[in-house]
Amino acid sequence: MTNAESSSSLYLEDLSAVDRLCWHWHDSSRIDECMQFLAKRSADIAGAENAAVFLTDETTGKLKLRAVAGAMEADKELLKGYVKQVIASKEAHAVVDGTLVLTLAADGAVQGAIVVPLTGKVSEESIKSLALLAERAALAISRAQQCQEVIKRLNIIESLLEISEAAIEDAGLSRAFRMVAERAASAVRAELTAVGLIDWNTKELHYIESFGELADRITGSRTPITEGLRRLVSKSGEPVIINDVASDGRIPEAVINKWGIRSLLIVPLKIRKKVTGVLLAANRHGGPFAIRDLRLFEAIAHHGSAAIAHAELHFNAQKAITELDSEKSKIEAVLAQLGDGVVVCDADGVIIMMNEAAEKIVGLPTSAVIGKKIFDMHPPHHRQEVEHIINQFEKSKPESGLFWEQNITLPGRKIVRINMRPVFNRSGQFTGTATVMHDVTAQVELDEIKAEFISVVAHELRTPLSALKGSLGLILGGAVGNVNPNLYELMKIAQNNCNRLIRLVDDMLDVAKIEAGYLRLEMDIISVQDRVMNAIRQMQHIADDYQIEIRTKVSGKPQPIIGDGDRIEQVMTNLLSNAIKFSPPGSAIDVTVRQLRGLIKVSVADQGPGIAPGEREMVFEKFYQGSIQSFSKEVGSGLGLAISKAIVEQHGGSIIVDSNSGKGSVFSFLLPVPAEDTKGAGSLSNKDQHTAQDGA
């Protein structure tokens, strides 16, 4: 058998071997084996001593020697030249300078060539065999490459799916970053990938995650965003390949040297159409990146951005929930420590929170009341009132400062002061109520003891005074017959001093109540103007006795206030009594009532000697008697102004004096006028201090 015959007889086996080997294209050792076989068989068939196979590099498009059979002595570059020449001629095969070149071409693409330096004449049959082998090999390579491309694309799709799944499954922000970096490295066979987020505060790129070489050093590092990088990514928002980083000029030299990178692939990460970072791949040793890599990389970046955006949203939501939980825990911890009971309801009056102290006060566990309406927790006769109050709250505004306070007697004679207030959100919308329950049993008992004591003292003082006043009144009124003028005069002195003593006792009892914190106001909706006029009527005859005119001036629309009418009259009587005392005969006292914004101001101005500057602050002190002599013979207890101050302040108001020596004095008190929407419910705050029976 000749060489040519032996070659021909192996022909079918050759083809099947080429086919078989090329199906293992993904395995580089098999490719080399296949190419080696191809070179060897080509040399055998041609009866040559050696042969070589050149293949076009997929990335660079340059010819690359892949296999040599026999001892190749010819210059590789020369052979490459022959191959280029034949490819350019678009011939399937040709002999150039005694070298047979068989192009490897399939599906319109040239993959390389088999090169056989001939040592003698080659038969036509061998040429045909070789051409057929080259054609078959090219076809096998093309199919294998296509298959590889499909596999690669499938891998990419799988990666994208994984990233998308990570996004859906809320895998977490850091896992989303890691997955993007890993899949990107795998997709473009990069030595290094990194996810960098732009920190606009520091104008840095913060590498959140990296994968591959130097990952340990890159993750967490930051690099300044240079103008070049900004132009590259942020402005255009387009992906960029830089295959020769050193000569490109857009990447700072320091960065290149630091990381030793040769080629770079950068794709912007866009979240809601805004560039928020970059996905980059770099090779330090390996080859350049192809346009095809860029598209794959872009797809990963696109999916990665979505995953990151989702993870970010999820992270922020989780963070917010955690923060809320933490705040709730803190509030619950604080509430648990409070000695006072706290019950929180929503806008419908449904109980949503209750602390341990409230459990003890109400005598029910939280689980038994959560979800129930707060109205149902009150005794039947209270329910309508509570419902009405919540309706008032709903209509009110945060600035109205509305609240409802009431003492309730629970079974076992436990007395609880409940203070309910509306709760509003930041936009001022009513969202519910907060009720604080304070056990005031001991305080009420103490108050009762104080009240009892003061009551006994009052009784013990007033009973003899009553007898004295009654006796003198009967004698001076002629009930027991006529008395002679001298006796009458002495009896009159006794009566005046008895009345003085009664006033002193009254004032001292008031001071005792104030100091015991027991000056209880009977609050109601009152007209200050009416009360002022009542006081003037009461004092008119005394003013007349001293020839003093009382002039009144009321300006502005009279506004009702919430207050204790009798006590306001007492304040006014004290001020008028004071003014009369220091007014010279024939002078006038001016009483003015003015409506101010949210206030009502009542002033009593006399034309007396006034108060020395150093004494002004002291006139409201107990038992203080000024240095200036009064015109009247009446000597006050020195308690009237102190009592007036306490009464006005207990109304939430203030009392002031404006005076200069020789120019008279003006005593004024100011009382708050409730806002329009609180007039109904505002009285809830202080008026309803009565106790109720039954449970809360």
Place this chain on the structure above:
Amino acid sequence: MKPQKVLIIEDEPDLRLILSLCLQHSGYFDTIAASDGIEGIEMAKQQKPDLILIDAMMPRLDGYATCRLMKQDSTLKSIPVIFLTAKTDQREVDRAIKAGACGYLYKPFDPLKLADQIQTIISSKENL
């Protein structure tokens, strides 16, 4: 017009005398007097007064308890009771009203106006 019979229940002898004089001097009232609640109830049952003027604070049985007992007694409950209180607190007035009083007067009182004040209270209740 026949004077009305007033039962004064007051533990202080001086005040009992003065109250009696004040009311008699007015010409509208005759008076009888008891020194505490227990004696007052007995006297009320025997004498059937038209009106009772009672001190709030007394030993043995105070004014509030006395008034409550009278209002529980079918023979006495229709007799109007007026309290005489050393007013220190609205709650004393509330207690008196709750016990069944139809009105209240404060100590120290004006002896010449006392009878008129009692008349005013009685007539305002009758007009209701």
